[in-house]
Amino acid sequence: MKQNSVGIVIATYNMKQKLQECLSGVFKLKWPSIYICIVDDGSTDGTWETLLQEYPNIFKIHGDGNLWWAGATNKGIKHCLSKGCEYILLLNPDTLVRPDTISHLVTVSQINNGAIAASVVVRSDDSNIIWWAGCDKWAPIHRWLPIWCTKYFFKQGTKLNKIPENPYYTSEAHGRGVLVPKEVFKTIGFYDEYYLPQYGADTDFSHRATSAGFLILVVPKARVSLHINNTGRKVPYNFFKAILEYWKFLTKRKNGEILRVWWHLLTRHIPIYAILPTYIFIISLNTFRYWQDYFHLKKNCSHKKLNCN
Numbered sequence: 001m002k003q004n005s006v007g008i009v010i011a012t013y014n015m016k017q018k019l020q021e022c023l024s025g026v027f028k029l030k031w032p033s034i035y036i037c038i039v040d041d042g043s044t045d046g047t048w049e050t051l052l053q054e055y056p057n058i059f060k061i062h063g064d065g066n067l068w069w070a071g072a073t074n075k076g077i078k079h080c081l082s083k084g085c086e087y088i089l090l091l092n093p094d095t096l097v098r099p100d101t102i103s104h105l106v107t108v109s110q111i112n113n114g115a116i117a118a119s120v121v122v123r124s125d126d127s128n129i130i131w132w133a134g135c136d137k138w139a140p141i142h143r144w145l146p147i148w149c150t151k152y153f154f155k156q157g158t159k160l161n162k163i164p165e166n167p168y169y170t171s172e173a174h175g176r177g178v179l180v181p182k183e184v185f186k187t188i189g190f191y192d193e194y195y196l197p198q199y200g201a202d203t204d205f206s207h208r209a210t211s212a213g214f215l216i217l218v219v220p221k222a223r224v225s226l227h228i229n230n231t232g233r234k235v236p237y238n239f240f241k242a243i244l245e246y247w248k249f250l251t252k253r254k255n256g257e258i259l260r261v262w263w264h265l266l267t268r269h270i271p272i273y274a275i276l277p278t279y280i281f282i283i284s285l286n287t288f289r290y291w292q293d294y295f296h297l298k299k300n301c302s303h304k305k306l307n308c309n
Helices: 016-026 047-054 068-082 101-111 182-187 201-211 239-251 259-267 273-306
Strands: 008-014 034-040 059-062 088-093 093-096 116-123 130-131 139-142 147-150 178-181 216-225
Touching: 008 016, 008 068, 016 034, 016 047, 016 093, 034 047, 047 059, 059 068, 068 088, 068 116, 068 182, 068 201, 088 182, 093 147, 093 201, 101 116, 101 178, 101 216, 147 273, 178 182, 182 201, 201 216, 201 259, 239 259, 239 273
Parallel strands: 008 034, 008 088, 034 059, 116 216
Antiparallel strands: 088 178, 093 216, 116 130, 116 178, 139 147
């Protein structure tokens, strides 16, 4: 591979149309050395067949449905590194990358001694509105309370012109347009596919990286657009279905599995004295938000006399 080669890794499951849109943006990237690896974890919507027929020059890995996000992502990363890639760009299939994104990310990473460089995520239906633009570090919510939390620097819905123009620190990065130098993987390993197979692995990886001395920087000039309808929690209108979905939200892997995910994250990354009170606080907060969304949906449907079933 050429110098400064970038391996692009996309883990996907049943998102054929969005993946094709994502790849249309990838093919427009202005960078001299790109290697693309798609990991399809057993899709049933024709994704694999489409990849075979329409994308012969992309390297493809076929999973059996048991890789989940972390396992699929790790397979893609390891393959790209074996091909000599110096950087890994992580993308989700529901994102659209801009032509100059890689150049901005690589430049910032090199200037800052091999930092992880993260794109700003904007809405696909309005590129001037932020979906994600960095997180503050974990810290106590009050000096007398043993409860730790983090928060977004900028709320979802903030206008793009409200964020800084120059790169700035973030405590966490995700899988939407994040550039990771190969030295990070050599130093801390890969995403935790055993304990955090679907959710939380990116947060855990970020904290392991910063603990090892790597910077994570948000790069405002690098942006990816997100189809927001494909992300976030979906709450059903029917009360009994809402109870079932809430239980899945707590315990099922593809729905969030927050009881398990947050326990592993907190026991690894905050002080022992704060683990239990923080865990109770986070589960309670997520429970409140879930049912708040449910009653908000009920109110809107009743007020507007809509059929929300």
